[in-house]
Amino acid sequence: MTSPASxxxxxxxxxxxxxxxxxxxxxxxxxxxAVLRAHVDGCARCRARLAAFSAVEPxxxxxxxxxxxxxxxxxxxxxxxxxxxxxxxxxxxxALFAVRLRPRGEPxxxxxxxxxxxxxxxxxxxxxxxxxxxxxxxxxxHPGDEMRFGLAAARPGYAVVLGLDAAPSVTVYAPYAxxxxxxxxxxxxxxxxxxxxxxxxxxxxxxxERIVAVVCEAATAPEALRARALAALTAASGDxxxxxxxxxxxxxxxxxxxxxxxxx
Amino acid sequence: xxxxxxxxxxxxxxxRSVYRRALQLLGDAEEARDATQEVFVRVMRAGGAVPADPxxxxxxxxxxxxxxxxxxxxxxxxxxxxxxxxxxxxxxxPAGETRAAVAQVLARVPEDLQDVAIYFFVDGLTYDEIxxxxxxxxRTVSNRLSAFRDLMARLFPxxxxxx
Numbered sequence: 001m002t003s004p005a006s007x008x009x010x011x012x013x014x015x016x017x018x019x020x021x022x023x024x025x026x027x028x029x030x031x032x033x034a035v036l037r038a039h040v041d042g043c044a045r046c047r048a049r050l051a052a053f054s055a056v057e058p059x060x061x062x063x064x065x066x067x068x069x070x071x072x073x074x075x076x077x078x079x080x081x082x083x084x085x086x087x088x089x090x091x092x093x094x095a096l097f098a099v100r101l102r103p104r105g106e107p108x109x110x111x112x113x114x115x116x117x118x119x120x121x122x123x124x125x126x127x128x129x130x131x132x133x134x135x136x137x138x139x140x141x142h143p144g145d146e147m148r149f150g151l152a153a154a155r156p157g158y159a160v161v162l163g164l165d166a167a168p169s170v171t172v173y174a175p176y177a178x179x180x181x182x183x184x185x186x187x188x189x190x191x192x193x194x195x196x197x198x199x200x201x202x203x204x205x206x207x208x209e210r211i212v213a214v215v216c217e218a219a220t221a222p223e224a225l226r227a228r229a230l231a232a233l234t235a236a237s238g239d240x241x242x243x244x245x246x247x248x249x250x251x252x253x254x255x256x257x258x259x260x261x262x263x264x
Numbered sequence: 265x266x267x268x269x270x271x272x273x274x275x276x277x278x279x280r281s282v283y284r285r286a287l288q289l290l291g292d293a294e295e296a297r298d299a300t301q302e303v304f305v306r307v308m309r310a311g312g313a314v315p316a317d318p319x320x321x322x323x324x325x326x327x328x329x330x331x332x333x334x335x336x337x338x339x340x341x342x343x344x345x346x347x348x349x350x351x352x353x354x355x356x357x358p359a360g361e362t363r364a365a366v367a368q369v370l371a372r373v374p375e376d377l378q379d380v381a382i383y384f385f386v387d388g389l390t391y392d393e394i395x396x397x398x399x400x401x402x403r404t405v406s407n408r409l410s411a412f413r414d415l416m417a418r419l420f421p422x423x424x425x426x427x
Contacts, residue, residue, distance in 0.1 A: 009387070009388035015387060015388065015389055015393060016285075016288075016387055017321065017322060017325055017387070017389070017393070017397070020281035020285070020321045020325065021319050021321045021322070023280065023281065024277050024278055024280075024281055024319075024320065025277065026319040026321045026322075027319070053280075053284060054280075056280050056283065056284045056287070057280075058279035058280045058282070058283035058284075059279070059283065059297050059300060059301075061272065061275050061276065064275065064297075064301060064304070065271060065272065065275060067301050068271070068301055068304045068305050068308055069271075069308065071302075071305045072308045072309055192272045193271055193272050
């Protein structure tokens, strides 16, 4: 099964792993890099192997990363993240918190999460205790919890995050406009992962709330998307859990949060 | 590296080697894509941190190899893989007609012997290269390969001794 993906190693030649390390830059400025480079430069076979390796095209990040984020939320296990670095995305300065990946529901198909196209919404929920839950399928929200939003998008565009509750009402969560003035959608310069600026503090209103991220190719006014969301919510009899799509024609991904009183 | 922002960077640097490794072992582009996704899901669940010891690529290589071996539990496919991969080596030179038998053996051996055998026979790595990759001593690598060879010799006495 020899192919560009594999290459029998001749005696004295560098291994596949070493070729991969060279290409990934793992050995930068290490003495071993110079040794391996010298061998490759003088070995036609290894040069050909290196060229074949570098020609391998992995799945594009733009399509893979949203899949990874959604798959990471499968309910197989709960992982406790101990890295403060992960919290830098939450603007948590140098504080050390435990971060929990809180899986709820099957990715992309369950009743709680609804995704159209290659977009994944992640909700970072910071509890008063300092623990941060990373929610991608659905989760629970208590009064005083602080939410921030992350997106893994397959393409650049303009992002808006909306909150649909059972009032029924729709609130623009991002972009955040402190003065109530109309704010433009948030520009995503490139495909990949982004943490949106600003945070939302949960109020004491109980019930379901669907948080929907929309990424459009063209800059679409948040107010226009809010109107679409309100129409969709009305069509669902005011039940956020029953809203499957806003019908925007853009990338959409949502998380269903259940707001309830904090356990005593 | 953060679990969220860092994922982009980790993917950019290492997705090619992960996918290549998966394609090498699985021989199927669609399965290799799935395996690649699975590897990066593990990275994200681990907080986006890829251990740098011995190198990030080596750590991902090991994770990818283990995941692919899990996918290759199907005995028929395992046999096919090893039958085609059990190449002539300076230390082990099984006759061509015994390769299928070797593949059958590998399908029966414990997991901790399987990955050593893959690294040694398929990848052509040396004991010294396998040891840090698996986080074990060189002696452990040697012992596991000896156990593998013993098993092979017991089940297939016609197979030539490995050393």
